[in-house]
Amino acid sequence: MPEGTGIIAVLIVELAALGFGASAAGQDARAPLRELAKKRGVLIGAAVGGRLLARDPDYAAVVAREFNVVTPENDFKWGPLSRERGKYDFTIADALVAFAAKHGIAVHGHTLVWHSQLPKWIEEGTFTREEMLAILREHITAVAGHFRGRVAMWDVVNEAFEDAALRQNLWNKGIGPDYVEQGFGIAHEVDPKARLLYNDYGAENVNPKSDAIYAFLKDAVQRGVPIHGIGFQAHVVPGEIDVASFKRNLRRFGELGLEIYVTELDVRLKDPPTDADLKRQADTYREILDACLAEPAFKAFQTWGFTDRRSWIPGHYKGMGSALIFDADYRPKGAYRALHECLERAAAK
Ligand code: G3I
Numbered sequence: 001m002p003e004g005t006g007i008i009a010v011l012i013v014e015l016a017a018l019g020f021g022a023s024a025a026g027q028d029a030r031a032p033l034r035e036l037a038k039k040r041g042v043l044i045g046a047a048v049g050g051r052l053l054a055r056d057p058d059y060a061a062v063v064a065r066e067f068n069v070v071t072p073e074n075d076f077k078w079g080p081l082s083r084e085r086g087k088y089d090f091t092i093a094d095a096l097v098a099f100a101a102k103h104g105i106a107v108h109g110h111t112l113v114w115h116s117q118l119p120k121w122i123e124e125g126t127f128t129r130e131e132m133l134a135i136l137r138e139h140i141t142a143v144a145g146h147f148r149g150r151v152a153m154w155d156v157v158n159e160a161f162e163d164a165a166l167r168q169n170l171w172n173k174g175i176g177p178d179y180v181e182q183g184f185g186i187a188h189e190v191d192p193k194a195r196l197l198y199n200d201y202g203a204e205n206v207n208p209k210s211d212a213i214y215a216f217l218k219d220a221v222q223r224g225v226p227i228h229g230i231g232f233q234a235h236v237v238p239g240e241i242d243v244a245s246f247k248r249n250l251r252r253f254g255e256l257g258l259e260i261y262v263t264e265l266d267v268r269l270k271d272p273p274t275d276a277d278l279k280r281q282a283d284t285y286r287e288i289l290d291a292c293l294a295e296p297a298f299k300a301f302q303t304w305g306f307t308d309r310r311s312w313i314p315g316h317y318k319g320m321g322s323a324l325i326f327d328a329d330y331r332p333k334g335a336y337r338a339l340h341e342c343l344e345r346a347a348a349k
Contacts, residue, residue, distance in 0.1 A: 033336075034068040036343035040293065043106060043300035044343070045069035046324075047264065050096035052310065058330050062306065064103040069152070069300055071108040071263065072096055073312075076147075078139060079117040085135070088142055097150050108263070108302065109151040111158040111199065112140050113183040115169035123170070132174040137186050144190040153195035153300075155231055155263065156187045161200055164208035166216070180216075181225040188226035195299075199231035199263055205245040206252075214252060221256050229259030229299065234288065235266055238280040247291050254297030262292055264304035266323035267335065268313045273322045282334035285325065289342045301339075 037044040045067035053060045063070060074080050075093045082088045100107050113136065127135065144154065157180050160167055171179040180198075187196050198217060203210035213230070220227055230253050234241070250260050267284045269277045292298040305311045309328040314321040325336040332340075 030340060031344075033066045033339060033343060036340065036347045037068060037301075039347035040343060042293070042298060043069035044302070044339070045071070045105070045108070045300070046303045046306035047071040047073040047110070048096065048305075049073055049310070050075045050092035050099075053099050054095060059307070059310070060099070062326060062330055063099075063105070066306070067105060069106040069108055069302060070096070070100055071110045071155075071302055073110075073305065074117070076109050076143070077111065077114070077117040078122070079119050081143065082139075083119050085119075085121055086138065086142075088146070090146055093147075097147065101150070106152040107147070107150060108261075108300070109144070109147060109154040109194070110263075111155040112143060112187060113156060113171060113179070114158040115167065115171065116159075118170075127174055129175050132171070132179075133182060136171070136175070136179065136183060140183065140186045141190050144187050144194065148191045149193070151191070151194055153197055153229065153261070154187055154191075155199035156196045156227075157183050158199045159201065160198070161203070161209055161213055161216075164212040181220055181223075184220075184226050195228045195259060196226055197229040197231045197259075197261060197263075198227055199233060199261075201233035201235055201264070204232050204234050204236070204241050204249065206249045207245075210249055214256075217253070217258065218256055221258070227258070229261055231261045231263035233264035233304075234262050235264060235268075235304065236284070237268055238277075238284045241284070241288060243287050243291055246288070247294065250291065250295040250298070254295055258297065260292065260295050260298045262288065262301045264302065266304045266311065266313060268317055268320040268323040270319060271314070271321040278322075278334050281322075282338040285335040286338035286342050289339055293342065293346045 033044045048063055048070045050072060072093060075096055081093065097107055160180050166172055166177050184196055200213060203213050217227060254260055265288065267281045269281055289301055292301055303324055306324050307326040307328065307330055308322050308324050311321065311323050313323045325333055325339060327333055
């Protein structure tokens with residue numbers, strides 16, 4: 001970035017965050033989503049990148065203006081934080097947390113225990129059960145300890161189920177199924193105030209996978225494992241979520257005493273999308289948020305990214321994209337307006 005433009009970029013972000021500067025990306029005359037969400041007592045946000053917040057003023061301006069919770073898309077994961085055992089580089093992660101604190105945005109930590117994006121020494125190592133438990137404890141203590149008081153909720157364990165069974169990942173193979181509750185127990189010891197979530201995909205409807213997760217969490221909660229909430233990732237196509245089934249599913253987890261979070265919503269479309277596709281997408285966003293707002297245990301609604309310029313979808317699903325609520329030029333899409341209308345109605349009640 002040329003000399004001197006940095007301060008201009010910061011000013012743009014600050015002015016946009018205050019609702020000034022019609023030129024700020026995605027600026028919309030209406031109240032930002034975060035204002036409506038706050039009136040309703042819930043959080044709305046997105047997964048973000050620490051480097052993008054620092055380098056792209058338009059990106060940062062939308063985040064500062066619209067959201068009251070953010071999830072680091074990759075910056076808090078084991079591999080990006082630590083390549084060598086016991087050595088952590090929190091530079092990017094701390095900058096993301098500082099941005100969030102500056103703009104009154106909560107941080108949703110993601111994720112302490114997962115089978116992906118691990119450092120090579122773990123993926124390629126051979127360890128006894130005791131050694132793996134020690135490695136897990138060291139990591140959770142280092143990371144949840146570093147962010148203690150700065151992270152409102154953690155995805156403690158991510159994607160432990162594969163279909164209707166506990167995934168045979170290296171943690172399950174190395175420690176056994178109790179690695180899940182061990183992870184939650186350590187995280188609660190390290191940060192007793194953080195809300196601790198189990199996070200997974202493909203469990204939004206009542207189905208064999210959500211049945212298995214329900215049984216697992218019901219048992220864990222009844223045994224006093226410190227699990228406070230469940231995250232439904234909701235990486236979907238239009239129509240994939242059956243609203244009646246989704247509502248029943250939210251209710252049964254809510255009845256366990258668990259808080260409800262939509263953690264990674266994106267609604268992917270075949271690119272380039274037609275107007276009809278974008279209308280169906282907007283309807284999908286609306287019906288998911290409406291279902292959440294009807295659930296007493298609902299806490300937060302987050303998308304996985306927020307602009308079609310920065311989404312994991314095209315690289316993962318060939319020919320698909322346009323999954324988010326702002327277009328590639330940070331302009332609000334029909335999906336944004338659908339969420340806005342939904343929150344306006346809820347805030348007015
Ligand atoms: O940072 C490196 C870069 O240095 C390197 O040059 C580049 C090419 O190899 O890779 C970069 O790392 C990539 C990373 O994203 C950051 O961009 C990894 O290869 C890539 O695998 C990683 O993908 C992430 C994926 O999780 C990993 O499984 C996606 O961005 C991220 O959106 C996605 O997020 C997951 C959630 O954590 C869990 N739920 C599902 C969701 C989508 O898969």
